[in-house]
Amino acid sequence: MTQNTYPRHLAVIGGLGRLASADLYNKLVKALAIRGETDRYRLTLEQQQFVRPLGSNLEPADAGQRALYLYDTINLLAQCQAEAVMLPCYISHTFMDELQAEMRVPILNMMTALVQHVERIGNPQRLGILCTSYVREKALFERYFPGKTLHFVPRKTHQDWVVPAIYGTHGLLTEQNNDAIGQLHLACNELIEHGAQVIIPGISEIAAVASTLAERGLPIIDAHQVYVDFSLAHRNLYRAPKFKLGIVGGIGPAATVDFMKKIVRSTCAERDQDHLCLIVDHNPQIPDRTANLIGDGADPTLALYSACKRLEANGASAVAMPCNTAHAYIARIQPSLSIPIVNMLSETVRHISNHYAGHKKIGLLATSGTITSGVYHDAAHGSAFELIVPDSEHQAMVMEAIYAIDGVKAGCTEGRCRQLLVNALEYLVERGATVVILGCTELPLILPEQLNFEVAGKPVVLMDPTAILAKHCVALGSQGVDQQSGPVSLSDFLCETGS
Template sequence: MTPGIVENRRKYGIVGGLGPLGSADVFFKLVKAMPPSTDAEHADLIFQQHPFRSSGVGSAATTERKLYIFNMIRDFEKRGVTTVVLPCFLSHTFIDELKSNTTLQIVDMVEAVRHHVRRRFRGARRIGVLASDYTREKRLFERYFASPEFEVVHPRMSEGIDLVTEAVYGPEGIKSGHLRGRPVELLQDACVDLIEQGVDVIVPGMTEIALVADEIRQLSVPLVDSSFVYAQHVVSGQYDPPSGVFKVGVVGGVGPAATIDFLDKIVRNTPAQRDQDHIRLLVEQNPQIPDRTENLIGDGADPTVSLYATCKRLEEGDADIIAIPCNTAHAFVERIQPYLGIPIVNMLTETVRYLRESYPAQREIGVLATSGTIASGVYEKALESQGLRQVAPGPALQARVMEAIYGTDGVKAGFTTGQCQEDIAAAVEGLIAEGVEVIVLGCTELPLLLPQSEFAGRNGARARLIDPTDVLARQCIAYATAASESPASKSTR
């Protein structure tokens, strides 16, 4: 590392192309606003510009603009950008759509102007705005300079001409490279009209206007250089961090049906009145992860790398936590967790915690699971840590549990009735006969065979059935709910 250069500093990405002259002006003023005294001390800047050629009109043109910006932000993400500079007021009419679909910081240009006006012009109430017809129609500045504290004032039409739009977009406008003459005269007339309407300060709502601001003759009220104000705000870093939506990453495919069951329980247990109230999920459905049980009790391939790779893809997809709806896979969690930057919600420890809270009098807990889970001792250790003892079926009944899961007529083969149900029912009855009153369904496929919360044996004895998949789903919901109520702490990290 070069001495004197600070790591983990901001890396700015400037979206160009929407107004090439205006965005280049903001880029120049951004560099000018930075305090370093040597070239090496400057922040990293990426100015990216592609010709924005809109073939549509109205909403079609706006859609093209949205997707143009979003694709550029996606490219910034890949290049390590931390902060997006969006020097286009029109694009701020849909800035919330962009913010909700990226984890990068997008610095708000209108917020920068509002902050400057409130700090620099404390008594200003009537704000004159030089904005395009589209921005006025969307009432962009009215959202920020809200009544009763402020009143937004726009120039009036002059002989049927929209002075500001004509000055920028007209055939002799600023966008065509004309920085003197008619566009300056039009903007001068617009400013005079605003002054006649009694404004306290004038704010350009188009980045191109800053290019000709010095050509406008002296006015009796201040004319803010909104581009330089924006550049200073970007450099200051005095803006709220992005409040991205909490995302649960799911290692899917272990097994496929169990993944669907987990997702169903997430949806059913989420308190929601509409689609948007549900939790954001990122599912990496990877059935090619080697079988966990075959590795633990046989000579099957080691699934560690596949599990880790899947978790890393979820982490790279901006998941905040990871859920693995597979009990046996938790035998490998301790191997991979130290290499991840986000936590795996441990289904086993959450289930044991639930048992202690819900059944405090119980000391012996039945566990129905794959032979790999039993052999790994993950449930046994988790239970012992809370003063509980695992009770597993004997060899004959354990063989029937494995047949119910892996057999040709088992649940992994797509069966949920018939012989597989008879096999698992026999194992449950065997545990009840040993006096067990609470049984953990320690394989995520087993709740598909035993969806009820209580099992009644043939002799009338009963046992409560605990579904770890449901416990895991509820815990993930709890994390997401807590994050939504506390935006400053987005994840469990």
């Protein structure tokens, strides 16, 4: 199916209140039928049981266990490809921000729906709220309705009609609930007596019987119908959660740690929470990329793909691979992923074109696998500069600097490995290179990025693709999928920036 005809998958979490969720789901089905959009939505009602005592006259205030239950349930729905979740539970909305921060699937906000509805019906200033004491203590309605005069029932000095009407031995959740509607009617009358112009059911079970109370002439909002209309009308709410960067690590291990350090250094932050969320799949057992590309070494494609899929399953918005040679396998992997791999090589070429225009020859120090695969040359195709590489003698020096027993992959960054790398660098400079790409992520551990590194009396720019990738990923996190700024697609952002 094309994107325009593929049904949107909307899920309702029902285990927290079966009466409420059944009412919401029923109204959702009816609304789609009226709109003629039944075939455009796939609906799921998740009724996984959340156990709580009934008939005790005690309201539920188990927010901690509720949060864990929701985490597991929403992740289960994510595995079923749910596109958005509806959550008819006011207690859960008291910790909505914390919950959403951990979820890949967006949770449609019932309180936002109510705010917009109140504004649409004339924006009354005096609101009556039927809610539990827990919701009131958490100031949920004060947070969403600042400046409004709010009247709550129950009040400390008055009889509590609300909690027994829901959770008591004759409440709505029991079979003997004949008195429940009458008790709720009394609670609504008290709110009206104190000036409430509109009544909002701050308990989802009351929302399920709002139409019955409205038939008695009470000015109560059908919160579930409002929630349904809001969820179907606001397509832009079906957007990606907060940006999380997935990192395919272990290729190699030191380069992975170096890349993460560069992400931290590239982030303008005043506190821990200003940094990117990183998900790292660190697997040094991924077969050597160069051994496969230039010899008969094991193919790393499946291992790289498996790492990307694990990152995808854990909520990554994009994937970074701090290994130049591994980019030779992106063309095989990317078509089967739903999230993009940020191309370090393309970003490096773009950086050169933007900041070093006029440099005619760009040198490349990289593994023989990277050079043989031609991935840098492909990335540089059509650029205004010529990409040059070492001859076979000096390329052997680069490989020794990386793979020898005293090379960088063995943990050495000084001595012979450094001299071998400088020798290869001198060869490129003598051939006219004025900028040299350190095209293996371990090489900057030997020769860090520098703007004026002198070789044989000539200045040369040493360019670190890992640092360029880190800065670009930080930019993606702040600009590409900012949850608060709107429904920006990361893939669209990558297209706009030319990745």
